[in-house]
Amino acid sequence: MSNYKGMTRAEYCRKWRQKNYEKIRTYAAEYRHNNRSKLLEKKKEAYKRDPDTHKLRQKRYRGKQREYQRAKRGLPLPAYPPPPACECCRLPFGRTAHLDHDHRTGKFRGWLCGKCNTGIGSLGDDISGIQRAASYLLSRS
DSSP: OOSSTTSOHHHHHHHHHHHTHHHHHHHHHHHHHHTHHHHHHHHHHHHHHOHHHHHHHHHHHHHHHHHHHHHHHTOOOOSSOOOSBOTTTOOBOSSOOEEEEOTTTOOEEEEEOHHHHHHHHHTTSSHHHHHHHHHHHHHTO
16 A cells, blocks of 8 residues: 555645644755755746746735735725826826825725825824915915
């Protein structure tokens, strides 16, 4: 019969990996460190063979990284994907759309460009700060 203690090979391998998780992790990290240039060369070759697949993988990876960073920093998940333009000034987004959220409640408010996001934050993130700025501008015009 088999040499896997009454299990299928897949079950045996799965249990072995669970039992030796730290050992595998250490080995993998050591391998990546010792073979960095070799691994980078392989990546470059893969990109040359099929750049579209590489770009798609990068996009997926960046999306997962973004979600992880949001969760790590305590930012809410967006209720909808970013629109083509800023929801405040209506100008098309440059490089990225910024997730706007209420700092007190942590709730998602919308998508802003960098300038609008910085401006609202600089004015105290509330209506009274924006009203003071508007009255200042009205009094000086």
